[in-house]
Amino acid sequence: MTEKIKEHNISEAEWEVMRIVWTLGATHTGDIIKQLQAKKDWSESTIKTLMGRLVKKGLLKTRKDGRRFVYTATVTENQMMVQVTTEMMSHMCDMHKGQMLIEILHGIPLSQDDIAIMEQELAQKAKTAPKMVDCNCLSVHDC
Template sequence: MKNKNLDTNISDAEWEVMRIVWTLEKAYTSQIIDQLKAKKDWSESTIKTLMRRLVQKGLLITKKDGRKFIYIPTVSQVEMMHQAASDLLNKMCDMHKGEVILELLKEAPISKGDLMKMTEEIDKKEKNAPEMVPCNCLKNGSTVC
């Protein structure tokens, strides 16, 4: 499912639909509607509109199963989350990205296994890390933001 340059410009409501389909791996229209109606006060037509938009954006495909439609993601949840996070970080000052990532680390629920992987990655990255990351907000590359 590797897909570069994903359109991560999806609404919060579209994220809700995608989370259901990712969790179920593939989902019938009725499953998506039932799950969203249990969580949100949305009409069936609103939910179907969200699903249609996600198909148009290429994030879901549909297959017919008799008289029913199955929705299948074209991108994994981790890929989409990574791309959305990268898009956001690319809008930020390079000098402050470490601080933001540290705050996210403090706030996010993270498994021991993922923490071990992060520690390994930090150990690798630390070997070549600069003393200070320069600001990239101004054209001349100021070191202070």
């Protein structure tokens, strides 16, 4: 399991900033602004505000490089996605999680390699999977 991320509750706009930093790696403020302004109609001050929030949340860190700041993500994109998804799924009935994953699979792009790895993981999981997953919503009632 990955280490708990300090603050995973981020806005859609903050996700956009993080995606740029994850893609570019250690990058200067100006590069982030340039990339986001090419995608969004955001002002420089809006972008800097978003970056500052992400620093406060512990998801970005900064260092000085001469007169400029360099931003680096403190978590990987994969760590963030796993934690957010795991947290979301913790609020759902265990009995329905499998069907939800199947429905999600219908709408996302997957490579041949992704599918092969999933097949391997599912084959391993099938060895110890129960015939049916119990409801965990109520103590005496099935969903």
